[in-house]
Amino acid sequence: MTLPLGQRAPLLSMNHIEKTFAGNVTALRDMSLNVNEGDFLSLLGPSGCGKSTALRLIAGLSHPTRGRIEWQGGKNKDDLGIVFQEPTLMPWATVAQNVWLPFRLRGTAFDAVKNDIDEILKLVGLESFHDAYPRELSGGMKMRVAIARAMVTKPRLILMDEPFAALDEITRFKLNNDLLALKDAIGCTVIFVTHSVFESVFLSDRIIVMAARPGRVIHEVEVDTPYPRSEAFRTSAEYSAHTRATSDALGEAIGEAA
Amino acid sequence: MSITEHAPIPPQTDTDVVDVEEAARARQDKINGIAKWTLPSLMMALTLLAWHLYVTLNNIPHYVLPGPLLVGQSIIEDWGLLWPAMQTTGRLTLLALLFAIIGGVALAVAFTQSKWAEMSFFPYAVILQVTPVVAIAPLLQIYVDSAFVAALLCAWIVAFFPILSNTTIGLKSADHNLQDLFTIYGASRWQRLRYLSAPSALPYFLAGLRIAGGLALIGAVVAEFVIGRAGTGLGLASTLLEASYRFNFGRLYAALILISLMGVMIFAATSLISHLLLRKWHESALKRDT
Ligand SMILES: Nc1ncnc2c1ncn2[C@@H]1O[C@H](COP(=O)(O)OP(=O)(O)OP(=O)(O)O)[C@@H](O)[C@H]1O
Numbered sequence A: 001m002t003l004p005l006g007q008r009a010p011l012l013s014m015n016h017i018e019k020t021f022a023g024n025v026t027a028l029r030d031m032s033l034n035v036n037e038g039d040f041l042s043l044l045g046p047s048g049c050g051k052s053t054a055l056r057l058i059a060g061l062s063h064p065t066r067g068r069i070e071w072q073g074g075k076n077k078d079d080l081g082i083v084f085q086e087p088t089l090m091p092w093a094t095v096a097q098n099v100w101l102p103f104r105l106r107g108t109a110f111d112a113v114k115n116d117i118d119e120i121l122k123l124v125g126l127e128s129f130h131d132a133y134p135r136e137l138s139g140g141m142k143m144r145v146a147i148a149r150a151m152v153t154k155p156r157l158i159l160m161d162e163p164f165a166a167l168d169e170i171t172r173f174k175l176n177n178d179l180l181a182l183k184d185a186i187g188c189t190v191i192f193v194t195h196s197v198f199e200s201v202f203l204s205d206r207i208i209v210m211a212a213r214p215g216r217v218i219h220e221v222e223v224d225t226p227y228p229r230s231e232a233f234r235t236s237a238e239y240s241a242h243t244r245a246t247s248d249a250l251g252e253a254i255g256e257a258a
Numbered sequence B: 001m002s003i004t005e006h007a008p009i010p011p012q013t014d015t016d017v018v019d020v021e022e023a024a025r026a027r028q029d030k031i032n033g034i035a036k037w038t039l040p041s042l043m044m045a046l047t048l049l050a051w052h053l054y055v056t057l058n059n060i061p062h063y064v065l066p067g068p069l070l071v072g073q074s075i076i077e078d079w080g081l082l083w084p085a086m087q088t089t090g091r092l093t094l095l096a097l098l099f100a101i102i103g104g105v106a107l108a109v110a111f112t113q114s115k116w117a118e119m120s121f122f123p124y125a126v127i128l129q130v131t132p133v134v135a136i137a138p139l140l141q142i143y144v145d146s147a148f149v150a151a152l153l154c155a156w157i158v159a160f161f162p163i164l165s166n167t168t169i170g171l172k173s174a175d176h177n178l179q180d181l182f183t184i185y186g187a188s189r190w191q192r193l194r195y196l197s198a199p200s201a202l203p204y205f206l207a208g209l210r211i212a213g214g215l216a217l218i219g220a221v222v223a224e225f226v227i228g229r230a231g232t233g234l235g236l237a238s239t240l241l242e243a244s245y246r247f248n249f250g251r252l253y254a255a256l257i258l259i260s261l262m263g264v265m266i267f268a269a270t271s272l273i274s275h276l277l278l279r280k281w282h283e284s285a286l287k288r289d290t
């Protein structure tokens, strides 16, 4: 489905972005990045290197001090979905109502999108929790609802800020697999922030390694293993080779900051 | 250590599996459920009995402390007088609470929509709150013709602040990531208020309502004490005051008990509303499993 790297149409570009917060904290300096349609792109780097800041800039939640972010064909508010580190569900609303939110804010009635909601809930394996409240769900299930909410409108780009960092390893592996399947089903682009080399190699085809103080891009690693990737990929020689290359790049990023 | 062979575990049937801990908890729940009602009732009966014995055995004159029988008799005999008074106090309290809810919520929404409004008005809300209502009541009596309206204003002033301050905090307490999510989806101000701030504020508002309910009654009683003295008999508190002038201690205690009863009813009603609205999702309304 997704075109191979190098043949994809551009989606957005960050051009020489700088972000300086009050108190002269330069979170990002001269960050340039091209994101293509269909990329699964990970931002990997030590704490404080500006990964979340970059995501917030792309989301339009804050604006660059210098430089521009350009969307191919202009940015539309329906283009985006986002998943945070916490599930960030509305505790007073049921699972289905939570997933309805992006539609609701566009003024679409529940009944009009009932099928879309049922369909995405089935894809994340929560069809029987349609009317449950968030408090009745486990951490992993809540995260699935958050992912369903981000994907239900089939946006062009989904931003994820360490979505699985608070989950146990078994749940995380399971969600990694499901996320790849979902991305394939929806056909969107993903920008995924993570601390984990292993997670980034398993999931992405492009890994952007960043360094801190000031936050900047220092490497890009391409993982050309085709999708779908199975559990077997985690134990393959190819996987360990990519992991080593990525670890080295990350080591360099951490070394540079020290 | 070696790996030993296990005998196959016999399949369990659902019917005769009894978890000792769960069974004990179920029993405890049942006992608690009964004790919750019987213990206070028993306490009440014992207190009344002790009160009765104390008064009769010591020959306490009824103008010092009337016995429970005399008070009961007053409630029955003076019902024609007490019931309208109770209605007046009730109407005063509920109207004050209603206006406190309308005013408090409206101002809280205004505060969260415009920080200029908050900066301008919040200090005055505080001043209104910290000034003792007993000190304001006589003034209101001078400026407002109707004793009922003056008393209503007093009760409103006391009940208003907890609603305002709780709702204001509640409206601001919405999760930051959810706020960002609403921004990303281009939510309008109204959508944000309706779908995010208002539900986030609900538990805070309801906590404020429970406080305000009790305060509205206190405000009404204070107002009646101060304003009802001008000869315009108002509600239960005026009746109580008048009974004390006439050394009618049976009626005094009857009025006092009815006031307490109203307070209990208001508390029960606001607690019930709160429980019904929050039981599905809010932590405060959840039964803990363990
Ligand atoms: N609103 C803000 N005001 C001031 N400084 C900020 C703000 N947000 C982020 N920073 C600073 O910008 C830098 C980058 O922060 P950011 O949160 O983007 O890092 P991160 O890579 O996401 O880190 P982590 O992996 O720990 O989440 C940090 O030094 C942080 O202190």
Ligand SMILES: [Mg+2]
Residues within 6 Å of the ligand: A051, A052, A053, A161
């Ligand atoms: Mg971060």
